[in-house]
Amino acid sequence: MSIDVPMGTSERAASAALVRKMRRQDVIFAVVGVIVLVLVMSLLMALVIDLVHDGIGRINYDFLTHFPSRRAARAGVFSAWVGTTLVMFVTAFLAAPLGIGAGLYLEEYAPKNIFSDIIEINVSNLAGVPSIIYGLLALGIFVYMLGMGPTILVGGMVLALLILPIVIVSTREAIRAVPSGLRESAYGVGCNKWQVMWNYVLPSARPGIITGVIVGLSRAIGETAPIITIGALTFIAFLPESPVQGTPPFVNFDWLQSPFTVMPIQMFNWISRPQPAFHVNAAATGVLLLAMTLAMNGVAIFIRYRLRRALKT
Amino acid sequence: MQKLLLAAAATAAVGVGLSACGGPKEPPAMVRLDGSSTVYPISEALGEEFQAAKGARVTAGLSGTGGGFKKFCRGEIDIAAASRPIKKEEMAACAAAGVEFIELPIALDALAVIVNPGNSFVDCLTVDELKIIWAPEAQGKVSSWKQVRSSFPDVPLKLYGPGTDSGTFDYFTAAVNGKEGSSRGDYTATEDDNVTVTGVGADAGGLGYLGLAYLRENAGRVKAAPIRQANGSCVSPSVQTARDASYQPLSRPLFYYVNKRQADTKPDVQAFMKFAFNPVESEELVGEVGYVALPAEAYVLAEKKFEARRTGSFFGGGSKIGVTAQQLLADAQAPAQP
Numbered sequence: 001m002s003i004d005v006p007m008g009t010s011e012r013a014a015s016a017a018l019v020r021k022m023r024r025q026d027v028i029f030a031v032v033g034v035i036v037l038v039l040v041m042s043l044l045m046a047l048v049i050d051l052v053h054d055g056i057g058r059i060n061y062d063f064l065t066h067f068p069s070r071r072a073a074r075a076g077v078f079s080a081w082v083g084t085t086l087v088m089f090v091t092a093f094l095a096a097p098l099g100i101g102a103g104l105y106l107e108e109y110a111p112k113n114i115f116s117d118i119i120e121i122n123v124s125n126l127a128g129v130p131s132i133i134y135g136l137l138a139l140g141i142f143v144y145m146l147g148m149g150p151t152i153l154v155g156g157m158v159l160a161l162l163i164l165p166i167v168i169v170s171t172r173e174a175i176r177a178v179p180s181g182l183r184e185s186a187y188g189v190g191c192n193k194w195q196v197m198w199n200y201v202l203p204s205a206r207p208g209i210i211t212g213v214i215v216g217l218s219r220a221i222g223e224t225a226p227i228i229t230i231g232a233l234t235f236i237a238f239l240p241e242s243p244v245q246g247t248p249p250f251v252n253f254d255w256l257q258s259p260f261t262v263m264p265i266q267m268f269n270w271i272s273r274p275q276p277a278f279h280v281n282a283a284a285t286g287v288l289l290l291a292m293t294l295a296m297n298g299v300a301i302f303i304r305y306r307l308r309r310a311l312k313t
Numbered sequence: 314m315q316k317l318l319l320a321a322a323a324t325a326a327v328g329v330g331l332s333a334c335g336g337p338k339e340p341p342a343m344v345r346l347d348g349s350s351t352v353y354p355i356s357e358a359l360g361e362e363f364q365a366a367k368g369a370r371v372t373a374g375l376s377g378t379g380g381g382f383k384k385f386c387r388g389e390i391d392i393a394a395a396s397r398p399i400k401k402e403e404m405a406a407c408a409a410a411g412v413e414f415i416e417l418p419i420a421l422d423a424l425a426v427i428v429n430p431g432n433s434f435v436d437c438l439t440v441d442e443l444k445i446i447w448a449p450e451a452q453g454k455v456s457s458w459k460q461v462r463s464s465f466p467d468v469p470l471k472l473y474g475p476g477t478d479s480g481t482f483d484y485f486t487a488a489v490n491g492k493e494g495s496s497r498g499d500y501t502a503t504e505d506d507n508v509t510v511t512g513v514g515a516d517a518g519g520l521g522y523l524g525l526a527y528l529r530e531n532a533g534r535v536k537a538a539p540i541r542q543a544n545g546s547c548v549s550p551s552v553q554t555a556r557d558a559s560y561q562p563l564s565r566p567l568f569y570y571v572n573k574r575q576a577d578t579k580p581d582v583q584a585f586m587k588f589a590f591n592p593v594e595s596e597e598l599v600g601e602v603g604y605v606a607l608p609a610e611a612y613v614l615a616e617k618k619f620e621a622r623r624t625g626s627f628f629g630g631g632s633k634i635g636v637t638a639q640q641l642l643a644d645a646q647a648p649a650q651p
Binding site for chain 2: 067068069070071099126149228231232235236237238259265269271272273274275276279
């Protein structure tokens, strides 16, 4: 169809009708989309609001600094939030370098052959493996075979394994999205492969990579099954060794060997207790867990924003 | 900034590597409990008070009775909390690993059969009637109260209960259907007993079963069905009837299994057991978390049994229904097993 050809009246009317029909479909689709969005968001909001409504009144300084107790009013999540924080720390330190390294290798270095195809398919499939399987794996290898026991280190390791596929896949996608012009220019001015990767590809893929790491960590923070499987505790009324100390070398890693509990376990324990006061504690723990996840995301957004500015200047 | 981050990451990685290669350390000085989630509130209460009083560290997990025994027989924990006696296979696993244990009752629990508070026709259920309701053969067939007893009205029977992973399920099925784990499957099964309460509370023809603690916390929302006893009397579940053993067969003892070697070598474990079997403290703590304390003399005898380090299981690897505190008490007095 060409615009040069003059249209007859009937043709004009037909095309106008077609345009009207298309517009109507557009409107219908938009309306349906909005309805679905509102429905889903209001469901989510109802859940969050209900949780906050039940739990917010319970959150105070004492709740954050008390250990679990048989009396709901005296019980707190001290050991749980410290445990969650330390485990997430280990997870991030293991999953980020390994995941980003693996993603970079698979995307930029690996030869394209049947083996890398098999690895690629498996990595994608691993992202869908139920978390309890990772727990059993860690129980068999880390806890029993290597005799490491249910420690913070093992907890961090199992969660790192769990989110590794997410980190790898999103790293690859972020790297793939880096314009090839950038690479070519860098090669053009004489950079070698590593210099291109380290100075150009990774920095411009960083926002995507960080998003992937955070999505992974946000999943890991709510996991209960693998942590219970490796034998994490529920009642623990002391903290791990402090990571910093007054005498040289000022840091110590004894805390990695410490037994621990995490927020989701504490919440699970409280919600299944008969006393309603414990259910309030569980709701409060849920609110705190949401807040921790949000804070983690906030940090990531901040880093991303800072780095993006640095990249532009 | 980037260099600094890199350096920090490297330091941390080296640290992780070093401490991971440090080899197995000697077990830290603490009392390690794990096992049944039913017994967990008791362990939590004892641990809390013991740690406050003696300063020794106590940890407790919720691996379930079976999971607890697995760890116990591997020597990973000092005390296994159990809502049923140790099974034959578990005894074999312990024996193979050279773990000797002392079996001690720590409290009693009663299972309550609950119905809707508006249910006016249920006066007293017999165990046989419970069997009609819960037997595997009832699946898809027994769906009305009239089928349970002909004098009951034709009200739809809606069933709620714990899932198959629960010790409560194991005990109830053994007590009612005669075989552990044998039950109809077409009921609302949940790992959260609060769901059972909500379901039975909302359903006029609802029936379910759960631990006494849940009944006490939800007294207005559901009511307990009394159970016809062997002597013809009609008994409701309560602290009193569980304690004097008049509520049968749905009351059960809860146990601590103590690793004999740890009890001999770890002073903290010894002190913890002494603390747990102090009749005054225990009665208060056990009651506070919703369970039924043993009669005071049972705690004294349990401590004696522990002091004598009498190992082995009274149940011989099986499960006995309707064992009373008195019988366990007789076990504590019995001469050491050869």
